[in-house]
Amino acid sequence: MSRAVKFVQGNxxxxxxxLYAQLDFFAGYPITPSTEVAxxxxxxxxxxxxxxxxxxxxxxxxxxxxxxxxxxxxxxxxTSGPGFSLMQExxxxxxxxxxxxxxxxxxxxxxxTGIPTHVSQGDVNQARWGTHGDxxxxxLTASNHQDVFTMTVEAFNIAETxxxxxxxxxxxxxxxxxxxxxIPEPGELHLVERLRTAVKQGVDYHPYLxxxxxxxxxxxxxxxxxxxxxxxxxxxxxxxxxxPGVVHGLLRHLVDKIENxxxxxxxxxxxxxxxxxxxxxxxxxAARSALHVVEHLRGKGERVGLLExxxxxxxxKSVVRERCSQAKYTVVVxxxxxxxxxxxxxxxxxxxxxxxxxxxxxxFITPTxxxxxxxxxxxxxx
Amino acid sequence: xxxxxMVFSGSGGQGVITAAIVLAxxxxxxxxxxxxxxxxxxxxxxxxxxRSDVIISEEVINxxxxxxxxxxxxxxxxxxxxxxxxxxxxxxxxxxxxxVTLHTKVDARQCELPLYRTxxxxxxxxxxxxxxxxxxxxxxxxxxQADSIMRTLETRIPPDFLDMNRKALELxxxxxxx
Numbered sequence: 001m002s003r004a005v006k007f008v009q010g011n012x013x014x015x016x017x018x019l020y021a022q023l024d025f026f027a028g029y030p031i032t033p034s035t036e037v038a039x040x041x042x043x044x045x046x047x048x049x050x051x052x053x054x055x056x057x058x059x060x061x062x063x064x065x066x067x068x069x070x071x072x073x074x075x076x077x078x079t080s081g082p083g084f085s086l087m088q089e090x091x092x093x094x095x096x097x098x099x100x101x102x103x104x105x106x107x108x109x110x111x112x113t114g115i116p117t118h119v120s121q122g123d124v125n126q127a128r129w130g131t132h133g134d135x136x137x138x139x140l141t142a143s144n145h146q147d148v149f150t151m152t153v154e155a156f157n158i159a160e161t162x163x164x165x166x167x168x169x170x171x172x173x174x175x176x177x178x179x180x181x182x183i184p185e186p187g188e189l190h191l192v193e194r195l196r197t198a199v200k201q202g203v204d205y206h207p208y209l210x211x212x213x214x215x216x217x218x219x220x221x222x223x224x225x226x227x228x229x230x231x232x233x234x235x236x237x238x239x240x241x242x243x244p245g246v247v248h249g250l251l252r253h254l255v256d257k258i259e260n261x262x263x264x265x266x267x268x269x270x271x272x273x274x275x276x277x278x279x280x281x282x283x284x285x286a287a288r289s290a291l292h293v294v295e296h297l298r299g300k301g302e303r304v305g306l307l308e309x310x311x312x313x314x315x316x317k318s319v320v321r322e323r324c325s326q327a328k329y330t331v332v333v334x335x336x337x338x339x340x341x342x343x344x345x346x347x348x349x350x351x352x353x354x355x356x357x358x359x360x361x362x363x364f365i366t367p368t369x370x371x372x373x374x375x376x377x378x379x380x381x382x
Numbered sequence: 383x384x385x386x387x388m389v390f391s392g393s394g395g396q397g398v399i400t401a402a403i404v405l406a407x408x409x410x411x412x413x414x415x416x417x418x419x420x421x422x423x424x425x426x427x428x429x430x431x432x433r434s435d436v437i438i439s440e441e442v443i444n445x446x447x448x449x450x451x452x453x454x455x456x457x458x459x460x461x462x463x464x465x466x467x468x469x470x471x472x473x474x475x476x477x478x479x480x481x482v483t484l485h486t487k488v489d490a491r492q493c494e495l496p497l498y499r500t501x502x503x504x505x506x507x508x509x510x511x512x513x514x515x516x517x518x519x520x521x522x523x524x525x526x527q528a529d530s531i532m533r534t535l536e537t538r539i540p541p542d543f544l545d546m547n548r549k550a551l552e553l554x555x556x557x558x559x560x
Contacts, residue, residue: 007407007417177446178403178419180410285446292444367445 004183010174011036011078013145013181014104015044017152018076020184021191023102024050025073027064029057029083032116033172034106037078058083062090062103069099070229072194072220074156078104081123082113084130091165092131093231095254098208098216100159100194102152104168106175107284109362118362119172121284124339127167128313134251136258138265139167139313143287145181148174150189151267151310157192158265162257163216169312171335173285173364194218199225208250209236214257258314266316269308270323272298276305278374279327280357281320281344282334283309285364290333292367293374304374312340317347329377330354335365385439386525387448390515391465392457394432397512402434404534405516405526409438412530418446431461438525453523454490455515456482457497476518493522495557501550510550517554528555 006016014037018026026045028038038054045052051068055061058079065075079087084105094101107123109115123130127139138158142148148170155166197217199205201224210216219225228238233250235241258265271294273279282290287308297304307323309316324330324344330353332341338356345351357373359365372382388405392398399421406419421434435448450470455477456462462482469475471489479494501507501514513535520526528551535547 005411007410173420173446176420178406179443179446180416288444288446295444364447366447366449368449 003185006181006183007178008145008181009036009176009178010145010148010170011106011176012040013148014078014152014168014170014175015040016181016183017149018102018156019044019048020149020186020189021074021153021156023074023076023156024048025065025068025075026050026077027053027055027061027068027075028077028079029055029061031058031080031083033108033175034078034080034083034104036175037104037106058086059090062087062094062101065101066090066094066097066099067221069094069101070218070221072196072218072223074100074160074194076102076104076156078106080106080108080116081110081120084123084126088126088130092133092135094165095131095135095137096231096233097229098163098254099165100156100163101165102155102159102168103165104170107169107171115362117172119285119335119364120360120362121169121171121286121335121339122337122360123169124312124334124336127169134255136255137167137313138162138164138258138311139169140267140311141169141171141284142310143174143284143291143308145174145177145179147310149181149183153189153191154267157190160192160194161215162261163218164258167313169284171284173288177285196220197225201225206236207238208234210253210257214253262314262316263318265311265314266319267310268316268319269310271295271306271308272303273305273307273323275303276327277303278305278329278331278378279324280304280306280370281309281324281330281332281340282306283312283340284334286333286335289365289367289370293370296367297371309340315343315347317343320344320347321349324348324354328353331357331370331374331377333357333365333370335359384441385437385443386453386523387451387470388436388438388453388455388519389433389448389451389465389468390436390455391431391433391461392455393430393460396432396457397509398432398455398457398515399434401512401516402436404513404531404538405519406436406438408526408530408534412533413526415439415526416441416443418443420446431458431464433461433465453519455519457511457515459483474522476515476522478515493518493558497554497557500553500557504553505546505549507546510546513547513550514554514557517551517556518558519554521555521558528552
């Protein structure tokens with residue numbers, strides 16, 4: 001049997017990935033440029049016996065998927081900047097209550113309603129720090145449809161493995177562009193199933209007591225175990241606690257389960273990095289322009305390479321540091337004012353060798369934009 | 383041609399974006415080529431000059447937009463005025479002779495075709511104007527086979543409309559021959 005081939009938008013590739021990962025509950029409120037995610041799931045999910053709900057807004061959408069996830073479903077919502085802002089409080093709740101969920105943000109220009117139909121990568125730090133309080137977050141991205149599919153599956157796997165919300169940070173160009181997508185055969189990609197407790201009915205179940213490996217088995221809410229779920233700091237029973245030891249242990253657990261597994265979650269691609277004097281770092285649609293430049297300049301014999309990040313958070317610090325250690329210049333290509341550039345600067349040994357090649361006007365960054373900035377950075381003038 | 387970059391432009395409702403999607407999908411799914419299609423959203427898609435970019439290639443396509451098209455199609459005066467300067471020197475400019483008056487010579491092969499008039503005379507339904515245009519494009523460039531376009535249309539439109547589309551495609555191919 002050969003793989004099914006489709007010619008689709010990035011948003012549809014995300015839908016295909018989510019269905020492959022066995023998504024069975026979606027709640028959302030359509031917003032450009034993410035609308036096609038909801039549009040296609042509205043059709044596809046009921047056909048597979050799943051549930052699709054269009055909610056009254058993004059706050060309700062996020063809350064609905066949290067509830068559905070607790071009852072045992074694989075859940076997702078999709079939005080863009082303004083909707084992602086509304087989801088932040090409930091996103092924090094999902095972090096605190098340790099609820100697996102996938103949140104797709106197809107980025108557009110901001111702040112506020114911004115430029116709805118144009119591309120941006122301005123929500124990178126919002127994904128990291130949009131909700132209040134000390135916490136860690138997982139955010140993945142992709143530059144082409146095959147990777148959109150794979151990263152969507154990976155988002156569900158990480159969400160289930162670590163009992164945590166995962167953000168998929170796509171952008172308008174990838175979301176709307178059409179290109180080839182091959183759907184992997186069932187079983188070709190590994191799927192992480194919900195880890196359910198072995199504790200029997202009538203026996204005490206501790207929803208927030210990690211096993212030795214750090215994972216927390218779940219019990220479908222409303223099934224055989226009664227337990228409490230709250231956004232307040234809580235003990236192993238899920239009941240509110242202000243005991244400093246309990247609170248400390250909980251916060252450390254929430255952050256450590258992500259930060260201690262940075263390497264397991266670090267997804268990236270490398271192009272000509274071995275001998276690169278100028279190292280480009282990019283992600284999402286901007287990485288397509290960056291790779292175009294790298295291929296072009298390699299053809300002229302210039303030692304340029306590209307590190308394409310697919311995991312943005314937790315930031316793969318050691319990978320970035322190692323790959324940039326031999327480079328004369330590190331140039332971060334992104335469509336914002338330097339959100340990943342800052343992370344790169346704090347990761348490398350010589351932050352003064354890190355430069356930003358960006359565009360913030362809603363227009364897609366072109367290879368010419370990057371080439372001109374590269375020449376300036378290299379001291380060669382435009 | 384190793385890589386062909388195209389821009390289809392016109393006004394909202396003429397079907398230039400649909401035509402671009404059909405062409406790119408035919409190249410990928412029927413002929414196993416590599417293709418990427420993008421389009422302008424926003425105000426341009428609601429009136430004004432709409433635009434869709436298609437790249438068909440034998441190699442991986444990284445940068446997905448078109449800056450200098452090898453083939454530029456303009457179905458309205460506004461689209462022509464806005465885009466004619468971006469054509470790649472030595473490229474192919476296709477315009478509809480009812481809607482567009484060329485006001486300068488560009489360094490490209492200029493094909494003024496009576497696409498709209500032919501569709502209205504022979505079929506009488508403007509809805510297949512875009513497919514006639516597509517017929518002219520593949521006739522002039524040989525990018526994909528007419529059969530591939532028809533097989534793609536079969537998956538996208540109701541069977542009752544297929545004959546009309548086939549006729550429009552053939553009219554476009556015939557105009558390209560002339």
